[in-house]
Amino acid sequence: MKDLLTMNELAPEEIMNILDQAERFKDGESWNQGTSKYVANLFFEASTRTKCSFEMAERKLGLEVIPFEAQTSSVQKGESLYDTVRTLEAIGVEAVVIRHDLERYFDELGGLKTKVINGGDGCGNHPTQCLLDLLTIRQEFGGFENLQVAIIGDIAHSRVARSNAEALTKLGAKVVFSGPREWFPPEYQDSYMTVDESIAASDAVMLLRIQHERHSSTSLLTREEYHESFGLTVSRKERMKEKGIILHPAPVNRGVEIADSLVECDQSRIFKQMENGVFIRMAVLKRALENN
Ligand code: CP
Incomplete structure (x- = not known):
């Protein structure tokens, strides 16, 4: 029985085992x-894909x-996350999926x-x-x-960027x-490329949503300006590798980080990612619950 908190804790062989199990569930x-x-x-934070696919x-x-809604739970009376999970443990819950806006909330568990x-901790991880x-x-x-993957957008506030980079x-x-x-963490400076260079040279182009909810000030760019400067426009897509694929964790701001017409285009795998999410989560739940 194993937790899954960050990608850092998984050795390459263990990652491959999870992917292989997901493929078997898919089959x-x-x-x-x-x-x-x-x-x-x-x-404790909004979600459509992660919550529904779990x-x-x-x-x-x-x-x-066991149904749990943060809004009607005793968290509203000030109960801590530790006491909430300890309570669920006491009544027989063997595994919990948690999404929380606090980075590394799991350190208190x-x-x-x-x-x-x-299921996502603030700007931290989304394994x-x-x-x-x-x-x-x-x-x-x-x-x-030998693959090159470009991660483009609001890197500093993205738990997806961090988990994928690792x-x-x-x-x-x-x-x-x-x-x-301004949304570029100093530790990634050596891997910086312009948007045009990275889209043309990469096998997978992963676009990230602007995480307005995690920004302390509003962006100076309009939606249109962001799209032209940093988004996957129709003309940038024309310069992608023929076999290159488009990824996005979603939700997508259509017309901002990606042109509306490209969300379901031939090279997009955005909805395939969501389909795969169910099988991955089956594999992760099995790993968490089985005795090994
Ligand atoms: N990709 C993702 O985590 O989506 P949700 O926020 O809808 O779960």
């Missing part, structure tokens, strides 16, 4: 858990899902037997998003060695970054 494999297993999804994954695995699967991105890339190219580099891909300089 119809089922998991016989023996006795009933109970899980809960604790979302719920889909849990139902496909035949897990018992040490010592619990209930396994924690991180299951990263794993579904990796699965989508591997389906397309067969592996990661994992892709570990697996042998080259990661380059692009986007507005």
Whole structure:
């Protein structure tokens, strides 16, 4: 039984094992858990994809899902995250999926037997998003060695960028970054490319949403100006590699980081990523709950 908190804790072999299990679930494999297993999804931040695909994954695995809504829970009375998860553990919940706006919220959950699967922590990590991105890339190219992946946009506020940069580099891909300089963390300066260069030279182009909710001030750029300067425009898409693919964790701001007409174009894998998310989350839940 294992937590999944960050991509950093997974060795390359373990990442490949999760991707392989996800492929087997995609091909119809089922998991016989023996006795009933109970899980809960604790979302303290908005989500459509992560929350719904975890719920889909849990139902496909035949897990018992204990309903939890932050708005009607005793968190509203001031109960801590630790006491919330400890309570669920006491009543028999074996694994929780948590999304929280506090970076590394999981540091306060040490010592619990209930396994924690991180569904996103502030600007920190989003390991299951990263794993579904990796699965989508591997389906397309067969592996990661010698691939170049461009991550473009609001890098500083993106947990997806951080998780993907760690994992892709570990697996042998080259990661380059692009986007507005003011949203560019100093540690990635050596991997900076212009938007035009990075889109034309990369095998996978991953666009990121502007995370307005994590900004202390509003951007000086209008939507149109951002699109022209840093977005995947129709003309930039024409200069992509013939076999290059477009990724986006979503939700997408159509017409901002990507042209509306490109969201479902021939090279886009955005909805494939969401489909893969269910199988990845099945694999991660199995890993969290099985005795090994
Ligand atoms: N990609 C992603 O995490 O989407 P949600 O915020 O809708 O879960």
